[in-house]
Amino acid sequence: MNHLGTGQLETERLILRAFRKEDAPAMYRNWASDPEVTKFLTWPPHRSEEVTAQLLACWEEKYQEENYYSWAIVPKALGEPVGSISVVEIKKNTGTAVIGYCIGKRWWHQGITSEAFTRVIRYLFDEAGFRRIEAQHAAENPHSGMVMKKCGLRHEGTLRGAGCNNQGFYDLCVYGILKEDVKS
Secondary structure, three states: OOOOOOOOEEOOOEEEEOOOHHHHHHHHHHHHOOOOOOOOOOOOOOOOHHHHHHHHHHHHHHOOOOOOOEEEEEEOOOOOOOEEEEEEEEEHHHOEEEEEEEEOHHHOOOOHHHHHHHHHHHHHHHHOOOOEEEEEEEOOOHHHHHHHHHOOOEEEEEEEEEEEEOOEEEEEEEEEEEHHHOOO
C-alpha cells in the first residue's frame, strides 16, 4: 500500500475533502444530530454543536497521519458537508480498507453516497494501492446495501448477531470488491 491520506477528490456533483473545524454547524445540522440518520450507526446523535466541534478537532489532528482517510461529502451546488465517508478500519495483512459512510436524510435516494463511494473506491485502488474494499451494514438497513451493490461490491455473507449499533445486536451483511473486479 502507498498511504496518501485524505486527498481532495472530485466528481461531477461533489467535492470530497478533509473536514475542518468550521464544518461543525453544517455537520451537526445536516446529519450528526439526527436520530434517524444515526439509527443504524455505532455512535449516538450528537447532543450539541460543541460535541461535533470536539470530534472535528480530533479528526483534524488525525489528518497528519498518512493512513487516515476521512472525507466530508460536499455537493458543489451547496458548498457545505451533507455527510461523511471514511476508512474505518485497515487490514494490513490483506490490503483491505473497510468503508463507513452516512449522509443527511435530505440527501437520501439522490445517488450522492454512491457517487462519493465510487470515487473513493477508485482512489483507494488506483492511488493508495489497496487490493480489497469492504463495507458492512445492518440487515435492517437494506438501503445501505443497495449503495454497496451500486458501487460494484458483492454480498459475501451475513454474520448472525455479529454487529452492535444504536438498535442493539444485529445481523451484519458483509460486502466486498477486489481491485481486479473494477474495470479501468
